[in-house]
Amino acid sequence: MIKTLAVVGATGAVGQIVLEEIQQQNLQYGRLRLLASKRSAGKQVTVAGKSITVEALEPSALEGVDVVIASTPDEVAAEFVPWAVERGAIVVDESAFFRMDPKVPLVIPEVNPEAIHDHQGIIASPNCSTTQMVVALKPLYDAAGLKRVIVSTYQAVSGAGLAAQEELVKNTQLQLSGAAQQPSMFPYPIAFNLIPQIGSLKHEGFTSEEMKMVHETHKIMGDNTIQVNATCIRVPVLIGHSESIYCETAEPLSLERIRELFRNAPGVTLVDDLGAKRYPMPRDCANKPDVFVGRIRKDLNHPCGISFWCVSDNLRKGAATNAVQIGKLLSDKFANVPA
């Protein structure tokens, strides 16, 4: 059990789901504190039938906290995480800020749970688009190695926060009423449109989101030889990222073996029967913790090529669910330490 658990960013889109997931995963704590921006301080939030007052995120608020689960923008994490670590807390951070720091483990509990042992106060949870891809690729990697991945994403607006969801709804209404859309969270109107940019220009024409999928995959898998090429696209979907993944294993796998690997993989749900019109779709995967996989096909030419379709709730496994799972690993660790 964690003596004092703090949820930072408790009033945000992901923070609210962190609170749900704490209950659903039965993460045990003695005391729960909720921290957020000054704007949200003083609000009452009900957790497990108990009303808790949201506190402002400032250094003193982190005194006496054992574990923090944090969902904040990068710049907020950069500032507050050191406050928490200096005061002896372990921070499970969902922001991108510390992910590539060599001293910070980047953890997906189904993939590299052992990495949490090496933390120095900070454990990072990966980017949403990376997490679901790596959960799906791990069983293939373990069974047959993994040479390359070519992925095209179909990312929901909720990856950009609650305001982005509101913008999709509002801009859709505007478009349907014949008025011009008014984008502010996105560079262009998103209703009935696709925007082929997530993040900013980072490296030789690739965006920051696309390069996260390269670097984070290497770090989580502990294997820099996997060749990853990503194209990240924003689509007018509220919740649930989808990915068209092509990969080449080192050794060939039969279709039946691939299905068996997915069926037995932790955190993966196989939905794969095109003839019966069964495949993962965002509307079915929203609000579920798993990574859904279907439309599995062997390359028509390359003996080690595999295509599949992967959908997951970007706010759950892509963020809150994974962070709370890391909290569970920590909680087990606390349990093993004599009091």
Added chain:
Amino acid sequence: MIKTLAVVGATGAVGQIVLEEIQQQNLQYGRLRLLASKRSAGKQVTVAGKSITVEALEPSALEGVDVVIASTPDEVAAEFVPWAVERGAIVVDESAFFRMDPKVPLVIPEVNPEAIHDHQGIIASPNCSTTQMVVALKPLYDAAGLKRVIVSTYQAVSGAGLAAQEELVKNTQLQLSGAAQQPSMFPYPIAFNLIPQIGSLKHEGFTSEEMKMVHETHKIMGDNTIQVNATCIRVPVLIGHSESIYCETAEPLSLERIRELFRNAPGVTLVDDLGAKRYPMPRDCANKPDVFVGRIRKDLNHPCGISFWCVSDNLRKGAATNAVQIGKLLSDKFANVPA
């Protein structure tokens, strides 16, 4: 000039654009006849300021027609095209029914215009998702050869007709008002969702739409060695198909050379400046005849790997524009024959 031109399916989504494109491309004809299902017969349609009565599509209606441009479902094409050919007409057919027939040329005027000479009364226009991809790949193929293509599509609902566009609008309104969506053109609700199935199960887990991209690419390019793997996804966009295309040429090309090739390719418009947030999007490409290309990147590892993003109006270059361009080629041919 074509003496008598008939437009079959004149009242459909694509047929209406065929009539526009005939004007825009200045396809010359002596007489224009409009044919459609019995349901639409008798309707008046205004073309170039002149009201024309729609005639029912039956064998006798094809007497005296020189060229037909047809946008109908496959089963309609299967029945009426022979009526037209028997009566001496040349049919430019947008349906899939005759495309893979070895006696039928499959033509994209920017790619294989010479193929029209071998027709035996039928010339087929390719599938929308194939056409824009092949137009974009052709300059790369000519410059450096083409070994393989891995493509993921983001296909607008208008590929399934006017009723599908109405369904997206209606289902979006239902969803926004809190009611359940009522799909009929699609197997599942399409508003704020993605459906990873276009067409039916065809070959080893691939859909008919995905296999069209393989076979039609081979036929148009005249090269069966190009390895194509496609994943076709329906997205909640009204008009404009988008494609995330990864390809490997036989020889390496520099980024500057790739841009130059696209810049000079017929039918291609380059929109490629991520730093300035310039890239093709469906909302900008709808109602335009070109194939738009951007987000060009070299593979981070493979010297011959290229990723790019390709958007085109599926009802224009993907259907009507291409068919009328074939009509123009035929018209030029008619001009060369002494009267």
